Amino acid sequence: MLKLQARTTVTSQLVAMNSFPIETLTLRVAEEPLHGIIRVQTDGQSAQSRTAIQSALGLELPQPERSTEAGGTRLIWVGPNEWLVLCTLEDETIRFDALSARLAGQFAAVTLVSDSRVSFKVSGTSAPDFLAKGCAIDLHDNAFPVGAVVTTRFAAQPAMLVRRGRNEFILYFDVSMAAFLVDWMLDAADEFTN
Numbered sequence: 694m695l696k697l698q699a700r701t702t703v704t705s706q707l708v709a710m711n712s713f714p715i716e717t718l719t720l721r722v723a724e725e726p727l728h729g730i731i732r733v734q735t736d737g738q739s740a741q742s743r744t745a746i747q748s749a750l751g752l753e754l755p756q757p758e759r760s761t762e763a764g765g766t767r768l769i770w771v772g773p774n775e776w777l778v779l780c781t782l783e784d785e786t787i788r789f790d791a792l793s794a795r796l797a798g799q800f801a802a803v804t805l806v807s808d809s810r811v812s813f814k815v816s817g818t819s820a821p822d823f824l825a826k827g828c829a830i831d832l833h834d835n836a837f838p839v840g841a842v843v844t845t846r847f848a849a850q851p852a853m854l855v856r857r858g859r860n861e862f863i864l865y866f867d868v869s870m871a872a873f874l875v876d877w878m879l880d881a882a883d884e885f886t887n
Contacts, residue, residue, distance in 0.1 A: 701726045703811055707872045712879060719819035720885045722878050724871075725812040725863060729785030731778040732771075733792055735801035745795035750778065750788065760842050760855060769842050769855065777853075782807070811868045813878070816861045819885050824862060826881045830854060832862075848877045 704713055704724040714723030735742040743754055752768045754776070755761045760769040766788065767779040780788050785807065792803045815824055821832040827847040831837060841856045850873070853865040866874060 703868060703871045704875055707875055713875055715878065715882045715885075717817070717819070717882070717885050720815075720817040720823055720882060722813060722815050722823070722882060725814050727782060727807060728812075729778070729780040729782050729788065730805070730807045730810055730865075731780070731785065731789050731792065732804045732806050733776045733778060733796075733801070734774055734804075735796060735799060737774040739799070742796065742799055742801060745799065745801075746776065746792065749791040749795040755840075755842075758842055760840050762840075767855075769853075771842075771844065771853075777806075809868055810865050811871045811874075812866075813864045813874070814861065815864060816858075818860055820860050820862055823881065823885060824854070824864075827877070828852070828854065832856075834859070848874060848881075850874065 702724045715721065733746060735746070737743070747754060750766060750768060752761050752763055752766065755768055755770045757770050760767050762768070765781055766784065769777040769779065771777055778788055778792070785805065789803060789805060796803060824832055828845050830843055830845055837843070837856055839856050839858060842853065844851070844853050846852060847854065847864060850866055850870050855863045855865070857863055
C-alpha cells in the first residue's frame with residue numbers, strides 16, 4: 694500500500710537548501726509553508742451570497758483587487774464571482790465547513806485548493822525591484838498599496854500577487870511550476886547578492 698506523506702513545503706525537495714531560500718541584506722525570498730486555501734465561487738451580485746460569505750468568515754468582502762484580513766484569515770477578491778480564503782491549516786476545515794453550510798442551497802461552489810498552490814514570500818527593501826524583474830505591475834505604494842491583490846504573469850507564469858506589508862509580498866503559483874520558479878528566482882536574485 695502506498696504511504697502518503699503530507700508536505701509543508703515543496704522547495705525542500707527541489708533545491709539544495711544552501712541556495713534557497715534567498716537571503717541578502719535587502720531581499721529575502723522563501724517558500725511559505727502550506728496553508729489553507731479555499732476557493733469560493735458564487736453570484737457576487739447576490740446579497741444572500743455576500744452575506745453568507747461575510748457571516749461564515751466574520752470578514753467584510755473586499756473591493757476588487759483587494760483583500761481583507763482579521764484573526765489570521767485573509768479574504769481575497771479574485772473576480773466578480775470568486776474569492777480565495779487564506780487561513781492556517783488548522784482553521785481550513787472550520788472555514789470550509791462554515792462556508793459550505795452558509796452557502797448550502799445557493800448557486801455556489803466551495804473548494805479546497807491548498808495542495809494545488811505554492812506560495813513565496815518576497816520581502817525587504819529590494820522586494821519591489823526584484824518583483825519588477827518578473828512582472829510589469831506598478832508596485833509603488835500609491836498604485837499597489839498594502840492589501841492589494843492582482844492576477845498577473847510572473848516569470849511568464851500565471852500568478853497571484855498579494856501585498857501584505859510595505860516591503861512584503863506573497864506570490865501564488867500552481868504547484869507544478871515550483872522547480873522552474875525557484876531556478877528563475879535564484880537567477881534573478883543574483884544582482885541583489887553583491
